[in-house]
Amino acid sequence: MEPNGWHRSTVGELCELINGNGFKPADWAEEGLPIIRIQNLNGSADFNYFAGIPNPRWVVMPGDILFAWAGTKGISFGAKLWLGPKGVLNQHIFRVVAKTVVDTGWLYEALRTVTERVENQAHGFKATLLHVQKVDITEQLLLVPTLSEQKRIASILSIWDQAISVAGKLLANSLQHKKILEAGLLSGRKTILGFGPWTKKRIGDFIEESRLAGSTGDIAKKLTVRLYGQGVIAKSEKRQGSESTKYYKRLAGQFIYSKLDFLNGAFGIVPCSLDGYESTLDLPAFNFKKNVDAQWFLKFVSRESFYNSQLGLANGGRKARRVNPKDLLDVKVDAPSYEEQQEISRILVAADREVEILRRQLDFLKQEKKALMQQLLTGKRCVKFHEPEVA
Template structure:
């Protein structure tokens, strides 16, 4: 790759002199392939995910059950825009997997001509100025109700490289895509392995070498020193929310096993004047409402609101990490126990009566360490995935604007 000479001012970017300028209408053509729905025939329906997340199947549906009768066939290589969601990046190129599926008249279906490759354009539309083009070609007073004006959008001008250079750019970016897909597949496998470990190690179905003592069914309440509830300080007292004490709500439950901070913070006065309690570090904070079966170990002192409980365990007989994994594994069971018509919750009595199959402390510690190792591996791969995505995004900015040019020998 080589750094290009830049001379063309194009709002956010400068493009190389040898890149051609076109209106989008000179690169794309709206196509319509009407589908004559038959009541008893099934049709593949798709949707387009936001933030350039690609196409997702909605499954098959018989013609008589499709409410919007204006349906159109899509083919491999088509560029599709969701007219009501395009300001959120809902557009994609059709892959072979979705060849022959149908979309309603809420979508624009377009063909790329011989000046632009569909695979190149799929990347190109993700540039910030292209996202702005989508926005300024949309009308409405509410972001979720904007209506896309296709003709206005097609009048916008862009600059693109030759087909040969487009092919080279796509080849480079495809390498990053493959690396990202591989990392995502690896993460999925690691999570499946961890799930298997939890289902087998936490129930005693699989025993670790060297452990033979029996397990006991114990009430959670029998291994707790204390269970603390929480509360919400008055919102109209601004000083309450300008403190430095982390205050945990269900918004903080992101799947992490350990937490050092929270989204919101409150003052000591806020705790004194409310039902919120401080949970000393090293204990288990769990949700008893809106997300049953989720929790974490607080690594610093934290206050909680009324949807959370702080479980102070008997440290001489119980591993906090082991109970954390047990609580996560019991998530589906807790959901069934939950009551409430809109938001399910469990009361303190139900929580304390949870039965946990408890091995001796040394085996608890060993099991928790194995599961913690699995968590660390997943976390490492997720960080690697984020780094790959950042690298790809940075490379896209450079290649798709011509700041960095791709030489033939580098992609041969």
């Protein structure tokens, strides 16, 4: 049952969805109106331009609502509020024009719920790439409140959007600060007062390979490594190997990498929860030697500039072949003292912690707003409105 004063309406009854134009390279110019494409909905300011006389139906103004009917789930697909310059609309994007008097802010939020609904119902030709028909959008039902209620709902949700925007900017700044710190401290370009110069060492001065015999044949506790230094994970399903397949136990705290994905940055440290899990020698494991800070070492080798510089370790190039432990251990690097490793690790771990806190805060705000939207846009929670007191 609808709340008092509300009514049900399909998107098609409420809005007209006007498709963009299929601009071809021959239509592009050096100046004119920017052509708004999917990539521009993702934040790109790289435009092609149209210098001709546009059909008024293609023209997009700042503040217009757009709906990308082909795009990546959770990124470019669905409702977008265009805040960029006046432009002309490319194909695969609808311009949303209300057929009746509605609050733009409310309509945008309502279409965001439609976006999620369509994403859940659609089946793209790739897992996250969606391509829907207009009817998949226009037949979606909406609960439409009174205009005054729409305005109040939009006002409340805009406050949450502002908070989310601030949290997003804080996270972006923290990520940039962390990136600058890592680039300086892990390369030696940024020095810490009180420590001596870096010295030339072998990777083998920090770690040594471990080969603790494990199972043969079937194994139910297998390790794998996430790419780009994101850590070690486990696959606990039973895996069948031949009797000649040898597995080796991996212990908590060991450094581990993928021979095949070394040049993509596949490194990690085995966490306590995966102590005793096993892998073949495709995922070699190493014990740390004395006076080595494990977190510093992981960050040091996980830098793209480090593993990119080791292309010669893999016979056949980046995509082709393995990086063997012996070759890795012989790599020479400039490295700080143990005491400076600890200080670098402390600084970067603190930066990681700050990023994680800000990311959680942003996720929390998004989830809270989503929950509030479900309440406000369905009438389950009414907005209390107090008339101003008359003196």
